[in-house]
Amino acid sequence: MDLDAMEAAQLRLDSLTKPPGSLGKLEAIAKQAAGITGESLPDLSRKAVIVMAGDHGVCEEGISAFPAEVTPQMVLNFLGGGAAVNVLARHAGADVVCVDIGVNADLQHPELVSRKIRKGTANIAKGAAMSREEAVAAIRVGYDLVCELAAKGTRVFATGEMGIGNTTPSAAMLVALAGIPLEQAVGRGTGIDDARLRHKRGVIERALQVNAADPADPLDVLAKLGGLEIAGLVGVILGAAANRAVAVIDGFISSAAALVAGRLAPQALPYMMASHMSLEQGHAGMLEAVGLSPMIHMDMRLGEGTGAVLCFHLIDAAGKIMREMATFESAGVSQS
Amino acid sequence: MDLDAMEAAQLRLDSLTKPPGSLGKLEAIAKQAAGITGESLPDLSRKAVIVMAGDHGVCEEGISAFPAEVTPQMVLNFLGGGAAVNVLARHAGADVVCVDIGVNADLQHPELVSRKIRKGTANIAKGAAMSREEAVAAIRVGYDLVCELAAKGTRVFATGEMGIGNTTPSAAMLVALAGIPLEQAVGRGTGIDDARLRHKRGVIERALQVNAADPADPLDVLAKLGGLEIAGLVGVILGAAANRAVAVIDGFISSAAALVAGRLAPQALPYMMASHMSLEQGHAGMLEAVGLSPMIHMDMRLGEGTGAVLCFHLIDAAGKIMREMATFESAGVSQS
Numbered sequence: 001m002d003l004d005a006m007e008a009a010q011l012r013l014d015s016l017t018k019p020p021g022s023l024g025k026l027e028a029i030a031k032q033a034a035g036i037t038g039e040s041l042p043d044l045s046r047k048a049v050i051v052m053a054g055d056h057g058v059c060e061e062g063i064s065a066f067p068a069e070v071t072p073q074m075v076l077n078f079l080g081g082g083a084a085v086n087v088l089a090r091h092a093g094a095d096v097v098c099v100d101i102g103v104n105a106d107l108q109h110p111e112l113v114s115r116k117i118r119k120g121t122a123n124i125a126k127g128a129a130m131s132r133e134e135a136v137a138a139i140r141v142g143y144d145l146v147c148e149l150a151a152k153g154t155r156v157f158a159t160g161e162m163g164i165g166n167t168t169p170s171a172a173m174l175v176a177l178a179g180i181p182l183e184q185a186v187g188r189g190t191g192i193d194d195a196r197l198r199h200k201r202g203v204i205e206r207a208l209q210v211n212a213a214d215p216a217d218p219l220d221v222l223a224k225l226g227g228l229e230i231a232g233l234v235g236v237i238l239g240a241a242a243n244r245a246v247a248v249i250d251g252f253i254s255s256a257a258a259l260v261a262g263r264l265a266p267q268a269l270p271y272m273m274a275s276h277m278s279l280e281q282g283h284a285g286m287l288e289a290v291g292l293s294p295m296i297h298m299d300m301r302l303g304e305g306t307g308a309v310l311c312f313h314l315i316d317a318a319g320k321i322m323r324e325m326a327t328f329e330s331a332g333v334s335q336s
Numbered sequence: 337m338d339l340d341a342m343e344a345a346q347l348r349l350d351s352l353t354k355p356p357g358s359l360g361k362l363e364a365i366a367k368q369a370a371g372i373t374g375e376s377l378p379d380l381s382r383k384a385v386i387v388m389a390g391d392h393g394v395c396e397e398g399i400s401a402f403p404a405e406v407t408p409q410m411v412l413n414f415l416g417g418g419a420a421v422n423v424l425a426r427h428a429g430a431d432v433v434c435v436d437i438g439v440n441a442d443l444q445h446p447e448l449v450s451r452k453i454r455k456g457t458a459n460i461a462k463g464a465a466m467s468r469e470e471a472v473a474a475i476r477v478g479y480d481l482v483c484e485l486a487a488k489g490t491r492v493f494a495t496g497e498m499g500i501g502n503t504t505p506s507a508a509m510l511v512a513l514a515g516i517p518l519e520q521a522v523g524r525g526t527g528i529d530d531a532r533l534r535h536k537r538g539v540i541e542r543a544l545q546v547n548a549a550d551p552a553d554p555l556d557v558l559a560k561l562g563g564l565e566i567a568g569l570v571g572v573i574l575g576a577a578a579n580r581a582v583a584v585i586d587g588f589i590s591s592a593a594a595l596v597a598g599r600l601a602p603q604a605l606p607y608m609m610a611s612h613m614s615l616e617q618g619h620a621g622m623l624e625a626v627g628l629s630p631m632i633h634m635d636m637r638l639g640e641g642t643g644a645v646l647c648f649h650l651i652d653a654a655g656k657i658m659r660e661m662a663t664f665e666s667a668g669v670s671q672s
Contacts, residue, residue: 017413018420019401019526023642024615024635065355065672073669077353082662084354091649091656190355190672277633279360296632297613298650299360306359313427313649314634320427326418333409336401336526 001035001270009034009041009322016325017333025295029273029318036271037155037244041322044246046153047094047312049085049305050145050236051078051160054102054228055120057129058207059165063200065190068120068164072105075162078304079109085160085304092312094158097149101141102163102228115141117228124169124207128224135223135231142235143242150243156315157240157247158275159254160305161229165189167280170256172204172225174282176213177259178289187252187281190301218263226256233257234264241268246315250308251278251301255286262290273315276300276307337371337606345370345377345658352661353669361631365609365654372607373491373580377658380582382489383430383648385421385641386481386572387414387496390438390564391456393465394543395501399536401526404456404500408441411498414640415445421496421640428648430494433485437477438499438564451477453564460505460543464560471559471567478571479578486579492651493576493583494611495590496641497565501525503616506592508540508561510618512549513595514625523588523617526637554599562592569593570600577604582651586644587614587637591622598626609651612636612643 009031014020021027034040053075059068077083078098081090089096099113104120117138121129130138146157167189174185186201211224222231234257240247249258249272262269274292277283279301287294295311328335345367350356357363370376389411395404413419414434417426425432435449440456453474457465466474482493503525510521522537547560558567570593576583585594585608598605610628613619615637623630631647664671 016420017410017418018638022526022636022638023420024637026634026636028635067670070670073667074353077662077667077669080662080667082353082660082667084352084359084657084661087656087660088653090660091653190358295634296650298362298631299364300358300362301360302354302358310650310653314632314646317424317427317646320423321420324418324423324426325420326413326416331409331413331416331418333413334403334406 002038005034005038005040006031012040012322015327017328017331023321026318026321029315030322033246036246044156044315044319047092047156048097048149048154049089049094049158049160049309051085051096051098051162051305052101052229052232053099053162055104056163056165056169056227057121057123058125058168058203060123061125061203063168063203064165065192066164068104071162071164072103072107075100075103075107079111083304084302084306085309088306088309092309094309094312099145099232101138101232121227124172124211124225125203126210128211129169129226130223130228132219132223135219138228138231139235142232143239146236146239146243150245155245156312157236157245158305158308159233159236159250159257161233161253161303163227163229166227166229166253168200168204169225169227169230170253171282172207173221173256174286175208176215176221176225177218177263180285184285185282218260222260230257234261237261237272238265238268241271247272248308248311249274249292250305251276251303252280252283252286253303255283255290258290259286275311338374341370341374341376342367348376348658351663353664353667359657362654362657365651366658369582372582380492380651380655383492384433384485384490385425385430385494385496385645387421387432387434387498387641388437388565388568389435389498391440392499392501392505392563393457393459394461394504394539396459397461397539399504399539400501401528402500404440407498407500408439408443411436411439411443415447419640420638420642421645424642424645428645430645430648435568437474437568457563460508460547460561461539462546464547465505465562466559466564468555468559471555474564474567475571478568479575482572482575482579486581491581492648493572493581494641494644495569495572495586495593497569497589497639499563499565502563502565502589504536504540505561505563505566506589507618508543509557509592510622511544512551512557512561513554513599516621520621521618554596558596566593570597573597573608574601574604577607583608584644584647585610585628586641587612587639588616588619588622589639591619591626594626595622611647
């Protein structure tokens with residue numbers, strides 16, 4: 001983080017016609033963006049949401065309201081431009097980059113970024129989701145992709161994901177890494193009923209016991225309890241930090257990736273911004289564990305990067321405040 | 337509210353490629369907008385923020401961090417396009433309509449809407465802010481203005497205000513109307529220190545005793561403890577409801593107007609949307625008293641309509657979700 005650029009941004013903020021600090025997080029965003037980019041007035045117009053798609057072996061335990069076949073179906077929907085994240089990304093003037101990092105189907109499309117590590121994870125209720133090497137390879141996919149996009153000018157990256165069943169590994173990681181009780185960490189995902197929620201908690205309990213992941217080793221937790229798309233997003237976040245770009249974290253699953261990224265590399269934390277507070281039960285605890293405070297409270301629980309993309313507008317607003325507001329001096333307004 | 341249009345909107349929402357309800361408040365906004373306008377896919381592109389400006393006699397008690405002369409100075413800043421609300425309204429593609437409804441200065445500008453009822457309120461610590469007739473006249477100003485703008489096609493109205501000292505009358509109204517304890521209702525406004533906060537609470541306590549406003553008579557509370565810009569915003573909200581338009585409520589002061597509007601005409605409540613949760617201490621209790629839940633949590637405390645205008649983007653997003661998302665059928669995605 002560039003402290004000089006942050007100080008310059010703060011000086012400018014305090015010269016604008018408003019009580020100091022009264023624009024709250026808009027001011028914090030402007031200052032953070034300055035620190036990240038090293039520019040007091042950075043151009044953050046090029047933005048992308050990276051939607052990592054992967055399947056989950058644990059779906060065979062019946063933990064989701066939707067069948068696993070929805071993952072490849074939704075990938076095609078992303079590529080066709082009809083999913084919620086496509087609509088909201090167009091609204092925000094952002095690119096959607098869809099990555100097959102672990103879908104359990106053969107997918108081909110000219111705009112699909114094919115980087116499949118394997119066809120879905122193994123069932124975490126019975127053993128490790130993937131090997132440590134596969135987890136590293138998946139992180140590398142996200143990291144390299146961000147490096148490519150950053151080289152072409154993208155400076156804001158939203159994390160997005162698709163993977164039926166992926167609140168289950170995310171909740172398992174939350175329990176393992178942050179020590180949050182199972183009852184608090186595990187929620188309804190896309191909308192399961194009470195009976196299936198109890199069943200889901202039991203499955204996660206088994207996954208935690210069977211895998212006995214080492215909480216001091218975030219890569220171990222990611223490989224044993226995580227998902228390919230989650231590992232890919234860890235790479236996206238680390239890649240953003242390495243490229244002095246902003247990482248905007250979406251909901252519960254993305255925040256699991258942020259939790260791992262922050263544990264692997266605490267110096268990446270200042271490059272993250274939380275976007276929305278999900279309705280998924282464990283999200284508040286997950287964000288607290290990462291140390292992030294969300295901007296919007298829209299009761300969303302869709303994933304895909306939808307909440308993160310909705311917040312692009314607020315990041316743009318912070319930039320415009322810095323560029324366009326009058327100063328006390330220029331407007332002839334008295335200070336307190 | 338048009339129940340048929342709301343049902344049509346709900347049917348459409350449930351056909352889109354996402355778990356039912358998973359877009360949370362975006363879905364609620366789409367449905368509410370349908371009920372308000374009577375159209376399942378309303379065009380809400382014409383938007384305006386109405387910034388009512390008025391002064392407060394209670395400033396002579398020294399309750400604000402800023403001198404009262406800042407009110408007219410900021411009005412000129414709004415008209416010059418340099419205030420935060422101007423920047424954010426341009427960002428949202430919305431008009432800024434600035435109204436002098438009670439500034440304690442002679443203001444002239446080709447774009448100023450001059451509807452002065454009187455040059456500021458009287459000091460509420462010593463007696464009524466204004467007469468009942470003046471309060472009604474100020475409500476009328478807001479109401480008529482919205483009728484004019486609605487006739488020209490504006491369908492979304494954000495409430496904005498400028499008036500040094502106006503968290504004081506707003507907090508007084510909150511205590512009087514909602515029975516919230518003084519300590520909870522009264523906050524730091526533009527940023528006063530502990531000593532002045534204690535003083536401000538004492539001033540409000542005196543205002544409540546001196547005026548003995550009738551909590552069952554919201555117009556009595558508004559006239560005795562309120563402000564001209566607050567009364568004007570009551571009219572804006574009632575005018576929006578009468579014109580089947582959306583009223584987007586800004587922060588603490590605007591929410592005081594919403595509280596009065598909802599008490600005067602409960603049938604106007606479904607036409608309101610809360611925008612942001614202000615950092616001003618009493619705002620959470622105020623919104624709860626009105627029955628509204630805010631969309632964004634940006635720790636803002638500026639007023640002017642800035643928080644409301646920031647949420648225009650989310651209202652647009654809800655409309656685009658309704659128009660542009662693929663359905664389960666069109667995208668060939670399996671349902672739960």
